[in-house]
Amino acid sequence: MAIHIDPLERKWIIMIAAIVLLTWVLIIYYAAVQNVHPPSNVEVIDSSRLHLASGVGGGEFMEDNLGVHRDPDGLLVVTMVAARYGFYPQHIEVPVNTPVRFRIASFDVLHGIMIPFSNMNTMVVPGYIAEVNTSFTKLGDFPLICDEYCGLGHAYMYGMIKIVPKDEFKLIAGVN
Amino acid sequence: MATSSRVINNIALSTETTDSTNKLVFWNFFVAFAAFALALPMGAYQVLERSGMFPALENALVYYSSTSTHGVLMAYVLSTYFIMGFGYHTAVHSLKQKLFSLKFAWTGFWISTIGVVLAAIPLLTGNASILYTFYPPEFAHPVFYIGAAMLIVGSWFWCVVMVVSTVQWKKANPGKPVPLIMYGTVLNALLWLWTSMGVASEVVFQLIPTSLGLADTLDPGLSRVLFSETLHGIVYFWLFPAYLVMYTILPKEVGGKLFSDEMARVAFVMLFIFSVPIGMHHLYMDPMVAAGWKLLHMIGTFMVAVPTLITGFTIIATMEIAGRLRGGKGLFGWLKTLDYQNPIVLASTLSLLMLTVGGWGGVINAAYSLDALIHNTQWIPGHFHLIYGGTTVIMYFAAAYWIWPKITGHQLFSKKLAILQLWLWFIGMWVTTMPWHYLGLIGQPRRVDTLQAYQQAEELLRSWDFSMLIMNFGALTLLISGLLFIYILFMTSRQPAVNEAEREVSYAVAIHPPLQVPKVLNSLAFWNWAMLIYLATSYGYPVLQFWFIGTPESAPWGY
Ligand SMILES: [Cu+2]
Ligand SMILES: [Cu+2]
Numbered sequence: 001m002a003i004h005i006d007p008l009e010r011k012w013i014i015m016i017a018a019i020v021l022l023t024w025v026l027i028i029y030y031a032a033v034q035n036v037h038p039p040s041n042v043e044v045i046d047s048s049r050l051h052l053a054s055g056v057g058g059g060e061f062m063e064d065n066l067g068v069h070r071d072p073d074g075l076l077v078v079t080m081v082a083a084r085y086g087f088y089p090q091h092i093e094v095p096v097n098t099p100v101r102f103r104i105a106s107f108d109v110l111h112g113i114m115i116p117f118s119n120m121n122t123m124v125v126p127g128y129i130a131e132v133n134t135s136f137t138k139l140g141d142f143p144l145i146c147d148e149y150c151g152l153g154h155a156y157m158y159g160m161i162k163i164v165p166k167d168e169f170k171l172i173a174g175v176n
Numbered sequence: 177m178a179t180s181s182r183v184i185n186n187i188a189l190s191t192e193t194t195d196s197t198n199k200l201v202f203w204n205f206f207v208a209f210a211a212f213a214l215a216l217p218m219g220a221y222q223v224l225e226r227s228g229m230f231p232a233l234e235n236a237l238v239y240y241s242s243t244s245t246h247g248v249l250m251a252y253v254l255s256t257y258f259i260m261g262f263g264y265h266t267a268v269h270s271l272k273q274k275l276f277s278l279k280f281a282w283t284g285f286w287i288s289t290i291g292v293v294l295a296a297i298p299l300l301t302g303n304a305s306i307l308y309t310f311y312p313p314e315f316a317h318p319v320f321y322i323g324a325a326m327l328i329v330g331s332w333f334w335c336v337v338m339v340v341s342t343v344q345w346k347k348a349n350p351g352k353p354v355p356l357i358m359y360g361t362v363l364n365a366l367l368w369l370w371t372s373m374g375v376a377s378e379v380v381f382q383l384i385p386t387s388l389g390l391a392d393t394l395d396p397g398l399s400r401v402l403f404s405e406t407l408h409g410i411v412y413f414w415l416f417p418a419y420l421v422m423y424t425i426l427p428k429e430v431g432g433k434l435f436s437d438e439m440a441r442v443a444f445v446m447l448f449i450f451s452v453p454i455g456m457h458h459l460y461m462d463p464m465v466a467a468g469w470k471l472l473h474m475i476g477t478f479m480v481a482v483p484t485l486i487t488g489f490t491i492i493a494t495m496e497i498a499g500r501l502r503g504g505k506g507l508f509g510w511l512k513t514l515d516y517q518n519p520i521v522l523a524s525t526l527s528l529l530m531l532t533v534g535g536w537g538g539v540i541n542a543a544y545s546l547d548a549l550i551h552n553t554q555w556i557p558g559h560f561h562l563i564y565g566g567t568t569v570i571m572y573f574a575a576a577y578w579i580w581p582k583i584t585g586h587q588l589f590s591k592k593l594a595i596l597q598l599w600l601w602f603i604g605m606w607v608t609t610m611p612w613h614y615l616g617l618i619g620q621p622r623r624v625d626t627l628q629a630y631q632q633a634e635e636l637l638r639s640w641d642f643s644m645l646i647m648n649f650g651a652l653t654l655l656i657s658g659l660l661f662i663y664i665l666f667m668t669s670r671q672p673a674v675n676e677a678e679r680e681v682s683y684a685v686a687i688h689p690p691l692q693v694p695k696v697l698n699s700l701a702f703w704n705w706a707m708l709i710y711l712a713t714s715y716g717y718p719v720l721q722f723w724f725i726g727t728p729e730s731a732p733w734g735y
Contacts, residue, residue, distance in 0.1 A: 003438040004436070004690075005436075009436065012485070013486065023543075027544045030545050036544075036545040037470075038544065039462075039463055042725065044725055048728070048731070056728050108733055109735075114551070117618075123461045123462045123463065126730040127396060127728055130463040143636065145630070147621040148311075154623065155236070158632075
């Protein structure tokens with residue numbers, strides 16, 4: 001049994017279908033071809049033992065290993081811990097227009113991290129490593145803001161990131 | 177056959193049935209609007225506190241307690257009780273029969289209400305300052321979770337009454353289409369049953385046991401996935417009755433007929449099926465869900481555009497036909513002839529305007545690749561205040577003005593004030609949420625009690641100042657409007673009686689009222705099966721994965 005659809009409404013529905021289809025195609029194109037994905041690495045870690053070398057995911061987030069370094073492939077990696085109420089290390093420096101990989105783990109509760117005017121944004125869920133691949137296009141000092149409520153001091157939880165010209169960038173922490 | 181089924185069903189309800197239903201509807205609305213009245217000044221306080229312009233107000237403890245209470249009361253109590261009250265009224269008057277069980281309905285009411293009171297105690301005393309999303313491993317006092325669970329369980333009684341009443345009617349009226357407003361209502365009841373399962377299982381299996389110390393640890397990743405199953409569907413649960421007012425009450429009030437009954441049903445079933453299994457767009461930025469699942473949920477999320485835009489078309493076409501009947505000419509001339517002194521007509525118009533802008537904002541949130549720019553920024557509260565507080569709640573106001581004289585028997589206190597109240601709400605919503613959207617774009621996070629802390633980012637801090645000033649005016653306008661709403665309802669109870677004719681409840685008919693509709697547009701079972709399959713596909717693996725990826729769990733923390 002067919003339903004009665006007004007001809008004008010039929011045209012409207014075709015338009016809606018076209019809009020939805022176009023949106024899908026654009027998003028899937030950027031995901032599949034340009035590799036634009038939100039942080040989704042599904043990697044577990046023992047959040048209560050970040051300071052230890054042993055345990056699930058152990059060692060990576062030990063105090064000595066935090067900061068900016070290069071991985072064996074030459075990629076810049078920022079290893080950070082989010083804990084009430086700060087990001088550690090509290091100040092980092094990365095070069096402009098250079099691929100950077102953030103690896104962040106929470107020591108306690110749920111946190112978030114975002115850098116204004118960039119697509120660096122992720123939840124930091126205890127038990128999981130948050131990984132974001134990005135590159136920064138704007139020079140200057142920006143705050144890294146905790147963007148998920150994590151307790152009464154949440155509004156005070158932030159760090160600073162300095163985006164510097166490529167030729168001014170020096171790796172301060174140890175090279176892995 | 178055609179003529180006999182065209183006869184309008186005008187069986188009269190007994191006075192006893194209408195009186196007992198009115199009482200039930202009244203008390204559900206009473207709790208809804210009492211919660212609103214309590215939460216409203218908290219919202220205004222939060223805006224002023226956060227603006228940083230009133231240092232005397234600044235206090236993180238009070239702020240987060242207030243934010244948590246405001247969120248719970250507005251999002252869970254106002255909405256659920258309004259929907260329950262409206263649903264009971266709809267079931268009796270559209271099906272023209274008694275409710276399946278009045279006792280059952282009151283049992284649900286009391287379970288929910290005791291739950292609300294229980295949850296309110298820790299909330300108001302600062303023992304549940306974990307916001308309305310209550311993400312673990314931060315924990316509130318166990319009484320908060322028990323209260324929340326009771327609110328949900330009580331609302332399931334309402335769902336059962338809606339479903340059984342409809343099934344009884346279908347048995348008595350084989351082959352006939354369920355009245356449009358009831359078909360939407362019962363789909364919404366089913367939607368709520370499906371979508372509340374996520375948060376209910378999180379609360380019952382994770383949060384209550386851990387808060388009581390029965391379990392030592394929990395996986396916050398699982399909690400977030402379960403909660404996401406509720407967090408999007410609930411928005412459509414809130415919005416559904418607002419649409420129902422537009423589809424089935426507005427056409428008469430505006431002086432015409434509904435443009436299409438069948439397309440309304442198509443929109444309803446699509447709203448049902450595409451509102452729940454797509455909730456992971458709230459988890460785009462979460463590390464514990466793989467990209468492919470997020471992409472799958474993105475596809476379903478955008479399908480919601482179809483019923484939304486069909487609704488926009490049907491409602492605007494309905495208004496245009498009425499406007500032309502009233503002598504309106506030209507492409508937009510008909511708009512001028514509509515009676516904007518009628519609260520339903522005005523609220524629907526304003527609601528659609530807010531939906532249009534809020535909906536486009538939602539496209540950004542739903543976009544897999546754009547969400548990173550605005551995720552957890554002040555844009556988000558801007559978005560959901562415009563869609564829920566604006567689009568939806570303005571229709572709750574209008575529905576209350578429509579229904580109050582019918583259930584209490586008193587004339588509406590002042591139509592003029594009601595119109596002013598709706599305008600103020602509309603203006604207040606824009607003045608509050610536009611700065612919020614903008615603040616989100618220029619990097620302001622949500623859920624912070626103060627912004628003065630980011631001292632090292634001086635320039636960024638200063639760039640927020642102007643918008644932060646403007647939002648204060650919006651919040652105060654909303655406060656005045658909300659108080660006016662409560663005042664109008666209160667004064668109505670002191671007004672003289674309305675005549676019986678005005679207490680009659682009837683719903684709009686379509687230009688071509690269908691004698692029959694395809695079975696699938698009159699079915700509940702089919703859509704439940706479809707939901708089960710779609711949900712199993714989209715949430716099956718993402719939930720089950722937690723049993724084998726071996727996450728080291730988290731112990732509970734305070735806040
Ligand atoms: Cu935080
Ligand atoms: Cu959503």
